[in-house]
Amino acid sequence: MIWYRSLAPVAIALAIGAVLAALFSATAAAWWLAATMAFFGLAKAFYLDRLNHWAALPRNRDLPGAAGAWGVVFERLGRFSRSETANRNELTTELAQIHSAVDRLPDGLVVLDRFAHVEWCNNAAAELHGIFGSGRPIHHFIRQPEFIAYLEGSDYRAPPLLRLESRPGRLFELRLYRTDGEGRLLTTRDITEHAKLDAMRRDFVANVSHEIRTPVTVIGGFAETLLSLDLDDDTRREYLGTILRQSQTMQRLVEDLLTLSTLEHSTAAPEESRIDLHVMVNALADEARALSQGRHRISVRMDAPAPVWGVRGELESAVRNLLTNAVRYTPEGGRIDVDWRIRDGEGWLTVRDTGIGIGTEHLPRLAERFYRVDRGRSRDSGGTGLGLAITKHVMQRHGGSLHVDSRLGQGSAFSLRLPASRLLPEAPAEADAALAVDVHPPGSPRAASD
Structure with a gap:
């Protein structure tokens, strides 16, 4: 098609020249042909100049139009240019989305060239290491000797663990990966937890x-x-x-x-039910009296309605742990009081003793697994070091909390707080029974222990 459009004007000019030679003279035909060739030459120079002008800044200038064979060439260049522009815009959009996603990562990412110079980094890496610009050596930003030795080595299987000035108290793992070329990828991950x-x-x-x-x-x-x-x-x-x-x-x-x-x-929902706290606490107090063997005075006082909603076995375990600890760490002749009351719409069950007490420096860690204030005494008393950890988790599962108030040599008070959603209205029969709390006939086991 393009050769036809290129030769058609020439053929037409030659035909007109032949007609002029036949009708007029050869001189007229020669002048015609000279003028035509000059026009073709000027047109070619004009279109080449426009093409060169466009090619100098193809992304910023529109492709010019043209007639004849030049129109075909320009049209094809235009289609190619539009296709390339569309592809470039699509790639640019994808890269922007990738960069945006990578910038949201909590881990720092740094692309290094063969000389360990920074080519690119995401926002997390810039904040963690203070990286700015590109082309600078990575050791200008990360100067710890452990990392420098790791960077200069060839074995990347044992990344260094470093603390960064930008994140006090946190621990980070810096790991290098080889890329397809001669570059490397550096990741910085917070491994504190x-x-x-x-x-x-x-x-x-x-x-x-x-x-x-x-x-x-x-x-x-x-x-x-x-x-x-x-x-x-x-x-x-x-x-x-x-x-x-x-x-x-x-x-x-x-x-x-x-x-x-x-x-x-456990992911399964526990089986919850209505619990008469008055009955449960008094039964557990009887267990504590049996464990005490008459060495302590144990009393129960219920100053509020006692029905609650929860997991019976778990709440029994929590209260039993507090009573057992009170018996173990209260000297002979001491007193242990169990108190239930409603405070600000929430239920509070407190086990208070006159035992050896706990130093304030130990209170924040009391509910940790196996934490003991006195390891030898705890082991001699038969404790496992897990009771308060269990109690804390029981209360958390019930939406409550464990509270400790203790003074060394003055005794301790351990309180279980149940939220208002766990408290139930008292039935009439329970209200009548509550009037008889801790009232025992002379000679009964509870009266003897009190």
Whole structure:
């Protein structure tokens, strides 16, 4: 098509020249042909100049129009230019979306060239390392010796863990990846929470191992003695009793661990029901009196309606842990009071004792797993170090909280707070029964313990 459009004007000019030569003279035909060729030359120069003008800034100028063969060429160039522009705009939009998405990542990303100079970074990397501009060496922004050694090495499997001045108290992992070319990609990830979980996991394994080691050692030692020595019946019974107590300690530890795991990780909704707190607390107080064996005065006072909505087994476990701890850490002759009342629309169950008390420096960590104020005394008393952790999780599952008020040498008060949504209206029969709270006939077990 283009050769036809290019030769057609020439053919027409030659035909006109032949007609002029036939009708007039060869001189007229020659002048015609000279004028025509000059016109074609000027037209070619004109279109080439316009094409050159457009090619100098093709993205900023419109492609000019033309006639004849030049029109075909310009039209095809126009289609190609429009296609390239559309593709370029599409790629630009995609890159902008990618950059926008990468800038929203919490991890820092830095693209490095073969010389470890910054080519590009996202917003997180700029904020974490103070990177600005491009073309600067990365070690101008990250100057820790551990990172410099890692950057200059060839093994990227052990990334350094660093603390950055821009984020005090946080721990970051800086890892390098090789790209398809000779460049590298640097990622900066906040692993503070992960490091805490790892530390908690290591502490948990160490604590469980420590708690189990003592009873296992005792059981093994006494079992070996029973097998190797000929002992009298009283000594054998004493040794067997020690083995039984130590095995019960391990059993309580396993049960508490399973309970705590269930409270922390169970996804199934617990079975909740109406609970008469008056009946439950008095039953648990009887258990505490049996554990105390008359060494303490234990009283219960219910100054408010007692029905609540919750998981019976979990709330029993929480109250039992508080009463058991009070018995274990209150010297003989001390007093333990259990009090239930409504305060600001919420239910508060407080177990107050006249025990040894707890130093204020220990209070923030009391509900941590295996945390003990006095490890030797706690182990001698038979505790597993998990009771308050269980109690805290029980209250959280019920929308409440655990509160501790204690003074060293003056006793402690542990309170369970239940939100208003857990409190139920009192039935008439319960109201009548509440009038008889802690009123026991002379000679009854409760009266004797009080």
